[in-house]
Structure formats: C-alpha cells, structure tokens
Amino acid sequence: MTTHNAKDAHQPAVVHVITVSDTRTAADDKSGALLKERLAQAGHTVVGPVIVKDERALIHAAILQAVAEGAQAVVLNGGTGIAPRDVTPEVVAPLLDKVLEGFGEMFRNLSVAEIGPAAMLSRAVAGTRGHVFIAALPGSTAACRLGVEKLIIPVLPHVLGLLRG
Numbered sequence: 357m358t359t360h361n362a363k364d365a366h367q368p369a370v371v372h373v374i375t376v377s378d379t380r381t382a383a384d385d386k387s388g389a390l391l392k393e394r395l396a397q398a399g400h401t402v403v404g405p406v407i408v409k410d411e412r413a414l415i416h417a418a419i420l421q422a423v424a425e426g427a428q429a430v431v432l433n434g435g436t437g438i439a440p441r442d443v444t445p446e447v448v449a450p451l452l453d454k455v456l457e458g459f460g461e462m463f464r465n466l467s468v469a470e471i472g473p474a475a476m477l478s479r480a481v482a483g484t485r486g487h488v489f490i491a492a493l494p495g496s497t498a499a500c501r502l503g504v505e506k507l508i509i510p511v512l513p514h515v516l517g518l519l520r521g
Contacts (some may be wrong), residue, residue: 358398360465362463364486367513367517368399368401369400369401369428369429369512369513369516369518370400370401370403370426370428370429371395371400371401371403371428371429371431371512372402372403372404372406372425372427372429372430372431373382373388373391373392373395373402373403373404373405373406373420373424373430373431373432373433373451374388374404374405374406374407374408374415374418374422374430374431374432374433375387375388375404375405375406375407375408375413375432375433375434375495376408376409376432376433376434376435376444376495377408377410377434377435377495378409378441379497379508380407380424380434381406381407383477385405385407386497387433387434387495387496387499387500388404388405388407388433389405389469390497390500390501390504391405391431391433391493391500391504392404392405394501394505395431395504395507395508395509396505396513397517398509400512401485402424403422403425403427405423406418406434407441408458408508408518410435410441410442410444411436411443412443412445412446412447414441415432415435415444415447416437416451416458417447419447419448419451419490420433422453423485423486423488425486426521427488428487428488428489428490428516429490429491429508429512429515430446430488430489430490430491430503431490431491431492431493431508432448432490432493433490433492433495433499433500434494435492436478436479436480436481436492436493436494436497437477437478437479437494438477438479443478444479444481445479445490445492446479448481448483448490448492449481451485451490451491452483452484452485452490453483453484453485453486454483454484455481455482456482456484459480459481459482459483459507460478460479460480460481462484462494462501462506462507463478463480463499463507464472464476464478464480465477465500465505465508466507467499467502470498471498475479476497478494479492480492480493480494480499481504484515484519486519487520488519489515489516489519490510491503491507491508502520
C-alpha cells in the first residue's frame with residue numbers, strides 16, 4: 357500500500373511551524389529548525405518557526421493565526437508531555453474537526469524503539485480543522501525528527517489531497 361497517490365505526490369504545501377516553549381529562543385530552537393529544514397527539503401513552503409510560551413491563549417492564537425494566514429498544515433512541537441505546563445494537546449484537540457487517533461498511536465509505537473517505555477508519556481496528537489492538517493509533536497529534536505520523517509512528510513501530500521476533495 358502506498359502512502360499517497362500519484363496526483364498528490366508533488367503538491368507542495370504551506371506549512372507553519374510553531375514551537376511551544378517557555379525557554380527556547382530563535383537562537384536555540386533546534387526542534388523548530390529541524391522541522392523547518394526537513395519540511396523544506398520535502399518541497400514545502402515553511403513559515404516559522406514561531407515560538408510561543410506554554411500558555412493556552414498564546415498557543416490557541418498562534419494556531420488560529422497560522423490558519424488565517426493560509427497554512428495548509430500546522431506542525432507544533434513542545435508541550436505534549438505530562439508536566440504541569442504541558443498544555444498543547446488540550447489546546448489543539450478542541451480546535452480539531454477530526455482527530456487522527458492513529459497519529460499518536462503510531463508516534464508512540466515508533467518511539468518505543470528509541471526511548472523505551474517512556475514513549476507512553478508522549479501525548480502527540482493530530483487531526484484536521486477544515487482543510488488544514490494540524491499535528492503536535494514533543495519538543496525534543498529526536499521526537500521531531502521521528503515525527504516529521506516517519507509520519508508527517510510521507511502522508512502530508514495524501515492528507516492534503518483528501519482535504520481538498
């Protein structure tokens with residue numbers, strides 16, 4: 357089974373990258389930089405990364421701004437763990453029209469090989485809002501690499517093709 361069909365294979369997307377962190381800056385946001393690099397290498401136009409604090413209102417506003425600015429996909433990193441300040445899934449989930457449960461399941465399944473049972477602590481989530489694909493990954497560079505290379509890039513053209521109808 358292929359991950360996309362031929363008509364979707366070469367459809368570049370406008371992807372907004374959002375880093376959720378109280379401590380990262382543009383100078384040390386390695387995860388946001390990695391997401392931007394990998395998505396651009398795959399032929400997509402990347403906006404960001406934009407860095408927002410671990411605050412519900414700021415995360416919410418950043419996602420809605422990306423959608424309003426024409427994002428076809430929004431990829432967030434950070435705030436998906438279980439620490440008190442980790443609220444990204446709680447912000448993302450209510451914004452989704454359709455939740456892709458398989459995204460988090462597959463991410464955790466792939467993560468087990470790299471980090472063992474700690475993979476269960478990830479609350480990676482993805483879904484759609486209208487015609488926009490939204491995914492939230494953990495903030496570590498390794499987690500972003502795994503998520504973007506193994507899950508997002510391989511299916512993004514097909515997902516966007518389906519959303520366009």
